[in-house]
Amino acid sequence: KAGVTQTPRYLIKTRGQQVTLSCSPISGHRSVSWYQQTPGQGLQFLFEYFSETQRNKGNFPGRFSGRQFSNSRSEMNVSTLELGDSALYLCASNDPPNTEAFFGQGTRLTVV
């Protein structure tokens, strides 16, 4: 069974631009969650999607948004990028009610 796939692996964007990251969950997993990892703040929860609905949201500004498609694939969007958005963005999938979560390799976003 293929693991969680995130694309792209690396991105360089300029302040003020927007970016879209993609995540394909493990086949059969209906929940997708997104996390941001930075040296200063560590791993922080962004949001969770299940059956195309956002079920849970972390403490991030509205510039961070996401969506989930009917095939459970998810995208995350960050608008009006700031330097502080530079981070490793990780996607995880699980099959509720099982909370065992499996992560992708992440997308390294650099904002210049």
Added chain:
Amino acid sequence: SQQGEEDPQALSIQEGENATMNCSYKTSINNLQWYRQNSGRGLVHLILIRSNEREKHSGRLRVTLDTSKKSSSLLITASRAADTASYFCATDRITGTASKLTFGTGTRLQVTL
């Protein structure tokens, strides 16, 4: 915000020795999971322990959970250079039908030959 702390923050041992990492958390949990991360790459799932379990084994890994102390430990026996990585604990609380993971600060393990 981080659920809690992991200690030590960094650990350096020689190959063949055992490595023990501890994790503390603040709130009641449903499950606790341990992950490994190599050099800023993705997280690799190691083991999940449920709140009604006290100990779990997987290969060279042994995890304990003490819900009265809100703490867990990860023991890696007979460590190898390939075990060099950062290790994170993550807890989840199911609220309604949603769940999310809250991570500890991580322990950086260095295993030298």
